[in-house]
Amino acid sequence: MFDLTDRTALVTGAGQNIGSGIARALAAQGAIVHVNDIVAERAEAVAGSIRSAGDRAEAVPFDVTGIDAVAAAVDAIGAVDVLVNNAGNGGAGGMTLTPFHDLSPDAxxxxxxxxxxxxxxxxxAVLGGMVERGWGRIVTISSLAGTMGTRVGVTPYSAGKGGAMAFVRSLALENSRNGITANSIALGLMGTGTPTSLGDIARSIPAGRLGTPEDVGALCVYLSSDEASWVTAQTIHLDGGTSPT
Ligand SMILES: NC(=O)c1ccc[n+]([C@@H]2O[C@H](COP(=O)([O-])OP(=O)(O)OC[C@H]3O[C@@H](n4cnc5c(N)ncnc54)[C@H](O)[C@@H]3O)[C@@H](O)[C@H]2O)c1
Structure with missing residues (x-):
């Protein structure tokens, strides 16, 4: 089950932490994984370590905010069967805990x-090819900040994550007869990059621990598989029981 042999995957922001866990998990199921990061050395290190484990990976450094760079990278890859949108900033790893009224528009x-x-x-960039081939999987890594909100000063991050989840749901419905699924994973607090100031929140997680890249990788494998063809337009909370719904 959940065999991804010869599927071509692109995982953004996969040069460390959660993204690298996703890339490793997809590669271990047989996918040819394109490891993206804005920091080329990180992407190369993760791709190299996946190859050292006997699986298949290539580094594809680019900035996901540059539409031309993204399109050129996807053209160079050829067909992308599985896209995992993981690149993010301003969450637990980069949060400034700044109240909105003190933030600048640039920030x-x-x-x-x-x-x-x-x-x-x-x-x-990937969708036209998926429609042509009649198969595709899109997984977007999101956050409870975009569903429940938080009290810790991440308002623009909540806006970005919430907007992406709404986008993904409509994209999924628009493509539901094209063999393409699109889902979001709303993560709770992860063990990667969580500031010590969030220790109290971490202690309140019902499952009694922070999330790991392996937790996320396993769900991405499932959502990328043939077996998950009826799972689409969903936001799946992966949070150790934190969210109420
Ligand atoms: N860590 C958490 O507690 C947590 C909780 C909820 C959601 N998330 C989400 O999970 C995802 C991964 O989180 P993480 O903790 O591993 O983050 P991280 O900051 O450790 O890693 C993110 C990677 O993305 C890369 N990146 C940043 N901007 C990029 C860009 N413009 N183009 C390409 N690459 C870029 C960075 O260089 C970095 O290697 C993010 O989307 C984050 O918002 C994280």
Missing amino acids: WSGIIDVNLYGVLNCCH
């Missing part, structure tokens, strides 16, 4: 660029 547009426009750019 919020930079966050929304990556978390929302980055998703639109990558989906736009």
Whole structure:
């Protein structure tokens, strides 16, 4: 089950932490994984370590906010069967905990660029090929900040993540007869990049622990598989029981 042999995957922001876990999990199921990151050395290191494990991966550094760079990279890859939109900023790893009234427009547009426009750019680049081939899987990594909201000063991040989830749902419905599924994963607090100031929130997770890249990788494998063809237009909360719905 969940065999991804010879599927071509693109995972954005996969040079560390959650994205690298997703890339490793897809590659371990047989996918040829294109490891994207804005920092080329990170993408190359992760792709190299996947190859060292005997699986298939290539580094494809680019900035997801640049629509021309994204389109050129996807053209160079050829067919992308599985897109995982993981690149993000301004979440637990980069959060400033700044209240909205103290933020500048530059600060919020930079966050929304990556978390929302980055998703639109990558989906736009891969979608035509998926429609032509009649098969595709799109998984977008989101956050409870975009569904429940949080009290810790991440308003533009919430806007970017919430907008991306709304976009994904409509994209899924628009393509539901094209053999393409599109889903979002709303993550709770992860063990990667969580500031110690969030320790109290971390202790309140019902499952009693922070999430791991392996938790996310496993769900991405399922959502990328043939077996998940009836799962589309969903936001799946992966949060150790944190969210009420
Ligand atoms: N860590 C958490 O607690 C948490 C919680 C909820 C959601 N998330 C989401 O999960 C995803 C991964 O989080 P993480 O903690 O691994 O983040 P991270 O900051 O550790 O890694 C993100 C990677 O994305 C890359 N990146 C940033 N901007 C990019 C761009 N414009 N183009 C290409 N690559 C870019 C970075 O270089 C980095 O390697 C993000 O979308 C984040 O918002 C994280």
